Amino acid sequence: MLTVCILSSIYAPAFASNVTVTVNAQKVHAEYSLSLVQNVTKLPIITGTLDSNSGTNASTVFTQAMRSIEPSATPSNLQIAFASGTRNLTLMCSMDVQGVSQMKGDILTANMTWMSFNVSSDVRAQNLSLNTIGRSYFRSVVAYYGNASSFVGRPNATITGVTFFVNGTSVSSPAAENYAGNFTTMSFGSISTDISGWNRTYTLTNNTTTWRYFPPQLLNFDMRISRKSNVTTDYTAKYGYNVTISVPGVGRAQGHTLLVDVGTGQTEWAMAAIVILVVISAISVQLLFRGRRKKAKFQRR
Numbered sequence: 001m002l003t004v005c006i007l008s009s010i011y012a013p014a015f016a017s018n019v020t021v022t023v024n025a026q027k028v029h030a031e032y033s034l035s036l037v038q039n040v041t042k043l044p045i046i047t048g049t050l051d052s053n054s055g056t057n058a059s060t061v062f063t064q065a066m067r068s069i070e071p072s073a074t075p076s077n078l079q080i081a082f083a084s085g086t087r088n089l090t091l092m093c094s095m096d097v098q099g100v101s102q103m104k105g106d107i108l109t110a111n112m113t114w115m116s117f118n119v120s121s122d123v124r125a126q127n128l129s130l131n132t133i134g135r136s137y138f139r140s141v142v143a144y145y146g147n148a149s150s151f152v153g154r155p156n157a158t159i160t161g162v163t164f165f166v167n168g169t170s171v172s173s174p175a176a177e178n179y180a181g182n183f184t185t186m187s188f189g190s191i192s193t194d195i196s197g198w199n200r201t202y203t204l205t206n207n208t209t210t211w212r213y214f215p216p217q218l219l220n221f222d223m224r225i226s227r228k229s230n231v232t233t234d235y236t237a238k239y240g241y242n243v244t245i246s247v248p249g250v251g252r253a254q255g256h257t258l259l260v261d262v263g264t265g266q267t268e269w270a271m272a273a274i275v276i277l278v279v280i281s282a283i284s285v286q287l288l289f290r291g292r293r294k295k296a297k298f299q300r301r
Contacts, residue, residue, distance in 0.1 A: 017241035019188070023110045024248055025262055028101050030115075032093040034185055038237035040223065041137045042086045046128045050080040061121040062095070065186075066114050072099040073114035084128050091130060091185060108260040112245070113193050119186035131186045138221075138237065139181030145223060146173030158227045165222035180221050180237065190215040191243055193256035202250060209251035209260070213243040 020031045052059050059078050066073045078095040101110040122132040129136035148159045164176030171179070191213065192198075198211040217240035225233045251260040 017239070019115075019191070019241055019243045021112070021115065021243075021245045022247075023101060023108070023245065023258060023260070025101075025103060025108055028097040028110060030093075030095055030097060032091065032241075034091040034093070034239075034241060036089040036133065036185060036219070036237070036239045037087065038235075038239075039087050040180070040221070040235045040237050041141050043084045043089060043137065044126075044128045045085055046126055047083045048125055049082070050123070050125060052078060056123060056125070057121065058123050061119050061123060062117075062186075064121075065117040065119045066097075069117045070100065070111065070114040072111070074098040080123070080130070082125060082128070082130055089130075089133065089185070093186075103262070106262055108247075108258075108262045110247075110258040110260075111256065112195060112258060113256045115243075116189050116191045116193050118189045119184065123186070131184050133185055134181045134183030138183060139177060142173075142177045142180045142223065145225065146177060148225070158229065159225060160228055161226040163224045163226075165224070167217070167220045168222075176221070176223070180219075183219050183221075183237075183239070185239065187218060190218060195245065195253040195258065196255060198245075198253070200253070207249060209247050209249065211245045211253065215241070215243065 017034045018032075020033075022029045050056050050058050058080055059075070062075045062078055066075055074097070075095045076098055079093065081092045083090045097114060100112070100114055101108065103109075119131055122136070123130045142164070145159075145162045146164075148162050162173070164171050164173060166176065166179050192215070195211050195213075198213045201210045201212070202208070203210065217238070219237055219239035221237040223235040225235070227233075245258070247258060247260045249260050249262060251258055253259070
């Protein structure tokens with residue numbers, strides 16, 4: 001089913017990517033829906049899934065990357081579904097994270113430092129690189145076109161110029177090669193762990209606290225090729241994601257730590273109930289007072 005979902009969203013734009021983390025008293029669960037959109041090169045056309053039984057290094061490299069940030073964190077039940085088209089790569093990862101949350105009385109404490117981990121090693125599925133996209137696919141293309149205008153034979157003598165852009169700003173060929181060539185999909189270092197600075201929302205209807213964060217776009221690369229025939233061709237690669245953390249109850253953040261009062265996590269409900277009771281009491285008193293005034297007037301007649 002997960003593979004089918006990925007196939008249906010293979011053309012999803014990069015900005016639709018998201019990281020969703022749910023924290024409760026039992027576990028911390030993370031889901032990553034990631035989408036790379038590019039036409040710099042042609043990727044292999046492959047779909048499939050990976051897990052701890054697939055004989056890959058995925059669990060090992062995730063554990064190493066996460067523990068380099070937070071030694072107590074251990075990913076488990078890691079599953080990766082992927083769909084690669086010539087111009088798109090979609091990844092859907094899910095895992096539980098152990099060793100980062102604990103109960104202290106009625107207070108659930110969750111250390112979220114682990115979220116900013118970066119996987120530097122490649123994760124392969126058949127002949128497809130799922131992580132080191134820059135090194136495996138982008139670097140050679142960018143280097144090739146970086147010298148294109150000085151070539152007489154290859155790519156061809158019709159190319160008059162190549163311009164590279166990173167985040168909309170023109171950069172040199174070496175800088176472009178370094179930027180695109182070092183891109184990895186499983187890079188989450190841009191996720192700020194100072195969650196107290198994120199956008200916090202408490203929803204009364206489902207008693208849930210949510211934090212949202214929008215990191216800078218991880219990959220925003222453009223390559224513009226000009227030819228003698230006054231034809232300009234643009235090649236782009238875009239990749240980014242937003243982050244959402246949810247906890248049941250009324251939660252607060254202190255830096256990279258989340259605190260949730262599990263035992264009495266109904267504060268907002270109680271406050272709302274008190275307000276409602278006060279309003280009802282005020283209305284009842286007013287109606288009673290009016291009723292007595294009318295009765296007194298009637299008796300005087």
